Amino acid sequence: MAALRAAVPVLALLGLCLGPAAAVTPLVIWHGMGDSCCNPMSMGYIQKLVEKKIPGIYVLSLKIGSNMIEDVENSFFMNVNDQVKEVCSQLATDPHLQGGYNAMGFSQGGQFLRAVAQRCPAPPMLNLISIGGQHQGVYGFPRCPGESSHLCDWIRKTLDLGAYTKAVQEHLVQAEYWHDPLKEEEYRKNSIFLADINQERGINETYKKNLMALKKFVMVKFLNDTMVDPPISEWFGFYKSGQAKETIPLQETSLYKEDRLGLQEMDKAGKLVFLGVKGDHLHFSEEWFDSSILPFLQ
DSSP, X not given: OHHHHXXXXXXXXXXXXXXXXXXXXXXXXXXXXXXXXXXXXXXXXXXXXXXXXXXXXXXXXXXXXXXXXXXXXXXXXXXXXXXXXXXXXXXXXXXXXXXXXXXXXXXXXXXXXXXXXXXXXXXXXXXXXXXXXXXXXXXXXOOOOGGGHHHHHHXXXXXXXXXXXXXXXXXXXXGGGBOOTTOHXXXXXXXXXXXXXXXXXXXXXXXXXXXXXXXXXXXXXXXXXXXXXXXXXXXXXXXXXXXSSOEEOGGGSHHHHTTSSSHHHHHHTTOEEEEEESSSTTOOOHHHHHHHTGGGTO
């Protein structure tokens, strides 16, 4: 007992020297096409997994709309720029996030969170993890998730009829990151979302500065992806301009060579992380998630 009493002042002194334990960085999650914030088989599962592995973490799984049904519908039909604006408002008013947060986007949620990083620097995004995001867009929908296949048939027909018309751009989410390598000029001129965040119509220095403020930009590519066309878009690569067969990596694109977004400088500074995982789109094991993704959240 005397020994314990003698140890108390020492322990108190150690506590003063060490200070309080570092707070856990909050996490913001944005789901993909046809999904919702809280589906227990997808984002709900990921949220619980992170909360189990990192005790005390605050996780915000973004919901666009007043309920899960609206959230799913908005992943198809709500103007992406309006979605990003809504998310920026949510983040700015969330008291848990004001000291900074990590962000993790699944599929199209990856490029949407990149838009948040570029357009809304407060509160600051620290690390961005894109899991299957299509940062150079898509040129095809070979397969659709779950029960959304009938919607994707309609989306394909709509994109074929006029992906870059004003009505389609403003009301079909997937058209807003549709990148036709055979119609590059039309894409640059009329894409209301992807062409903007990829600096296709000029250099927005604020976008560049904000993206370069990230500590790490992690891009995960699924090595057996049958849903994203082309899969290399998940690593910011795309088709070589003027055709739709040969792809090139990020480092060979004009976006990188001209450093319009600061990606070349980030790459040289070790801020870009390219991860590959065996499996189809968004198919990964808990073990892979633990070893490959959790280190960026801790």
